[in-house]
Amino acid sequence: MNRKTKRFGLGTVLVLALLAAWLHMADKNYVYKAVYHNFADIDDHLIFHQRKIKASEKPIPWAKSKQYNQLELPAALQQLHQDLQSVAFLVVKNDSLLYEQYWDGYSEESLSNSFSMAKSIVSVLIGIAIKDGDIRSVDQPVGDFLPEFREGAKAKITLRHLLWMSSGLNWDESYSNPLSMTTEAYYGSNLKKVIGRLEAVEEPGQKFEYKSGDTQVLGFVLEAATGMNLADYAEQKLWRPLGAEQKAEWSVDHLRGNEKAYCCFFSNARDFARIGKLYLNQGIWNSDTLVAPDYVRASLTPSGLPSATTGETTDHSGYQWWLLPNYKGQFIFYARGILGQYIIVIPEKELVIVRLGKKRGERINNHPSEVMAIIDAVNTMVP
Secondary structure (H helix, E strand, C coil): CCHHHHHHHHHHHHHHHHHHHHHHHCCCCHHHHHHHHCCCCCCHHHCCEEEEECCCCCCCCCEECCCCCCCCCCHHHHHHHHHCCEEEEEEEECCEEEEEEECCCCCCCCCEECCCHHHHHHHHHHHHHHHCCCCCCCCCEHHHCCHHHCCHHHHHCEHHHHHCCCCCECCCCCCCCCCCHHHHHHHCCCHHHHHHCCCECCCCCCCECCCHHHHHHHHHHHHHHHCCCHHHHHHHHHHCCCCCCCCEEEEECCCCCCECCCCCEEECHHHHHHHHHHHHCCCEECCEECCCHHHHHHHCCCCCCEECCCCCECCCECCCCEEEEEECCEEEEEEEECCCEEEEEEHHHCEEEEEEECCCCCEECCEEHHHHHHHHHHHHHCC
């Protein structure tokens, strides 16, 4: 080895050593995990600590339609499933399974990451807590539950601001930066520390800006309001009452830690469909009101706030549900995750559609292109 090569090797080692030392002193050791895994995956329950959510003691299986799996998927939708590597697709019509298909070894029992569909689930849980009286209303200050929101500019933030993603907090919604808050929240081990660093940098309730941190704060509010961790609360108040057939899981930041409220609820297509059906029925499940209908309606009403990025009026988002208020004459709402996880509801036809997979398509305005493609295809299948 010549002298130049030896110097280069020593220099590289020194740089790496200094970088490792800085990461350790800055409490950013999670970066190693982020770099190793590279990007989030639908099977990440295998790499995180999980909190179990038990299935219902009296599960209610979906009835199968007389036309179950007799309808043929349009060719364009078949190609979409192939291109975007779908692992599950189902359609519920009224109260019955009309169509379902699985790929790549997945089945009706397979766990898959919901990613940001969990935001809609947290919104549902807020509605349940309001119905039960643990939370007074969406206009209650966050500071009533979390001490760090009782002083300064953060004291102005209410639950509605968080539900509308208009908190004004300085959350960094970056997926490619290994040092971002989002990356630290996903791969790190102390969500409370991440949330504790947030500051109010803008007046709340003025602009819509997509921020996972707002949902995480809602998760901590639920814990404080109910005295239960998110998974146990979801099991008792949502999963079991819905008659879920399979257990679910929610990722936590460390063993016996806090749930990643903004993502990482793991379940299967059939049980995810129950959440869509609940909101299709205005929060009522088998004559039991789990969520007050007025909260459901408010959840599916656009905030009307200007977008922080475009300035345009927000007509595509309510209480952490995505909205298509007039898509080809239909009102449609849906939950979505970053890799193309969807619970899509078409109330006019009493349809609930679930798609789980490994890839997403391009975005058209505020909506992924495959959402519209799925809606168009199912509308063709079910005139």
